Amino acid sequence: MKRRSVLAGLAALLTAGCSKIGKSDTFQGLVDGAEKLHRGAHRLVGGRRSMAREYALADVSPFFRGNGNTEIDSDAYRAHVAAGFADWRLEVRGLVERPLSLTMDQLRALPQRTQITRHDCVEGWSAIGQWTGPQLSALLDMAGLRDDARFIVFRCADDFNGNAYYESCDLDDAFHPQTIVAHALNGEPLPVANGAPLRLRIERQLGYKHAKYLTAIEAVASLDGIEGGNGGYWEDRGYQWYAGV
Amino acid sequence: MKRHALSTRLWHWLNALSLVVLFMSGLNISNAHPHLYWGEWGFAPRDAWLHVWRVPGWATIPDYYSLAAARDWHVLFAWVFALSLLLFMLAALLNGHFRRDIATRWKDWKPASVWADVRAHLRFEFAHAGAKYNFLQKAAYGMVVFILLPLMIVTGMAMSPGMDAAWPFLSEMFGGRQSARSVHFIVAWLLFAFLVLHLVLLLLHRPVQNTRDMITGGRLDEAA
Numbered sequence: 001m002k003r004r005s006v007l008a009g010l011a012a013l014l015t016a017g018c019s020k021i022g023k024s025d026t027f028q029g030l031v032d033g034a035e036k037l038h039r040g041a042h043r044l045v046g047g048r049r050s051m052a053r054e055y056a057l058a059d060v061s062p063f064f065r066g067n068g069n070t071e072i073d074s075d076a077y078r079a080h081v082a083a084g085f086a087d088w089r090l091e092v093r094g095l096v097e098r099p100l101s102l103t104m105d106q107l108r109a110l111p112q113r114t115q116i117t118r119h120d121c122v123e124g125w126s127a128i129g130q131w132t133g134p135q136l137s138a139l140l141d142m143a144g145l146r147d148d149a150r151f152i153v154f155r156c157a158d159d160f161n162g163n164a165y166y167e168s169c170d171l172d173d174a175f176h177p178q179t180i181v182a183h184a185l186n187g188e189p190l191p192v193a194n195g196a197p198l199r200l201r202i203e204r205q206l207g208y209k210h211a212k213y214l215t216a217i218e219a220v221a222s223l224d225g226i227e228g229g230n231g232g233y234w235e236d237r238g239y240q241w242y243a244g245v
Numbered sequence: 246m247k248r249h250a251l252s253t254r255l256w257h258w259l260n261a262l263s264l265v266v267l268f269m270s271g272l273n274i275s276n277a278h279p280h281l282y283w284g285e286w287g288f289a290p291r292d293a294w295l296h297v298w299r300v301p302g303w304a305t306i307p308d309y310y311s312l313a314a315a316r317d318w319h320v321l322f323a324w325v326f327a328l329s330l331l332l333f334m335l336a337a338l339l340n341g342h343f344r345r346d347i348a349t350r351w352k353d354w355k356p357a358s359v360w361a362d363v364r365a366h367l368r369f370e371f372a373h374a375g376a377k378y379n380f381l382q383k384a385a386y387g388m389v390v391f392i393l394l395p396l397m398i399v400t401g402m403a404m405s406p407g408m409d410a411a412w413p414f415l416s417e418m419f420g421g422r423q424s425a426r427s428v429h430f431i432v433a434w435l436l437f438a439f440l441v442l443h444l445v446l447l448l449l450h451r452p453v454q455n456t457r458d459m460i461t462g463g464r465l466d467e468a469a
Contacts (some may be wrong), residue, residue: 011269015304015305018308
């Protein structure tokens with residue numbers, strides 16, 4: 001028992017030390033370097049347009065788990081649900097030539113992409129679902145991206161304790177053929193738990209990048225000054241911006 | 246001539262540090278969803294083949310539950326671990342360490358020969374005249390270096406969605422991403438078991454001298 005407590009003590013010393021190192025600027029610099037290295041390595045071996053695996057209908061998981069916010073507790077959102085999202089608008093704005101405000105019907109009238117992909121949550125679990133919606137590239141082309149646009153920011157209707165959910169990606173992922181604004185899951189309108197009426201699919205990255213309850217798509221030159229400045233709700237809380245790992 | 250080459254010693258300690266950090270940060274990550282599945286998908290605990298016990302803070306990095314911080318440690322040290330293993334393998338191939346000290350012969354694998362080595366170990370007789378390592382040592386080190394450690398890298402890469410898009414055969418090799426995740430977990434504990442055995446055998450057989458030799462290199466003629 002004594003030896004066991006000595007071992008536990010040693011481990012505790014190590015982990016407490018690591019917790020301290022983990023908060024230093026040097027360590028954060030190394031971590032940011034590793035994140036860039038991962039992104040560079042993925043682009044190097046797969047190219048900028050590597051395609052996420054697509055599955056057959058038989059591979060779809062019997063249920064698609066909803067995670068994070070699985071509903072929005074507001075009268076306004078409940079009214080949208082009741083009206084079948086007839087008045088929901090998706091704005092395309094920021095550094096674009098022609099800002100847009102699109103209805104669900106307009107989004108469904110665009111050329112659609114349907115893909116069966118695997119969703120990998122940062123927690124470790126996976127689910128497979130069939131998603132349908134217009135490609136993000138089509139929306140960006142309609143609006144006309146300005147030359148100084150570097151990132152696309154996704155604005156959402158949900159929040160955690162008053163902190164708005166949002167996400168962002170680079171132009172490689174924004175114009176990737178599998179990056180779609182999905183309004184359907186497994187052939188049905190997107191369920192509330194999965195982000196009704198619209199959610200992003202950004203297939204080469206982890207689940208928290210797939211912003212739900214989309215209200216606006218914003219082209220920006222820099223992520224500085226947007227919410228916490230790290231490019232996403234979870235990124236502002238320490239998670240990596242490049243979530244391909 | 247030194248008993249252990251500089252490249253071997255550098256890798257040994259760098260690898261030890263990386264494995265400890267990866268294992269303990271990995272336990273923190275495991276706490277985020279402590280259920281394991283086979284196949285491509287799995288998200289509901291009822292479908293899990295194993296429910297992992299929750300690992301207490303004193304055994305994880307950092308020492309409180311933080312998936313974000315644990316992942317920072319894990320993916321940073323993954324580079325240290327993978328690159329140092331690659332360099333060590335190249336060095337050991339070139340300087341003859343693998344051929345001379347790790348490679349086994351077919352006759353070593355005969356049941357009678359293996360049994361004799363096991364019996365010698367059980368009598369705490371670790372002498373191995375003429376060679377640096379005895380058969381069980383060679384087999385264990387070879388298995389760790391060529392099978393278990395590479396498996397950790399491959400299953401780790403198979404779980405990454407970015408890597409999966411580039412090289413889908415990685416997760417297909419294991420029958421799906423959740424299978425790769427399960428194998429990652431199993432091999433991590435096999436490596437932990439190796440570490441425990443490694444340390445116990447070190448304590449039983451000249452702990453001070455063997456540890457010193459792994460730091461300074463030692464002299465070849467001291468090898469028993």
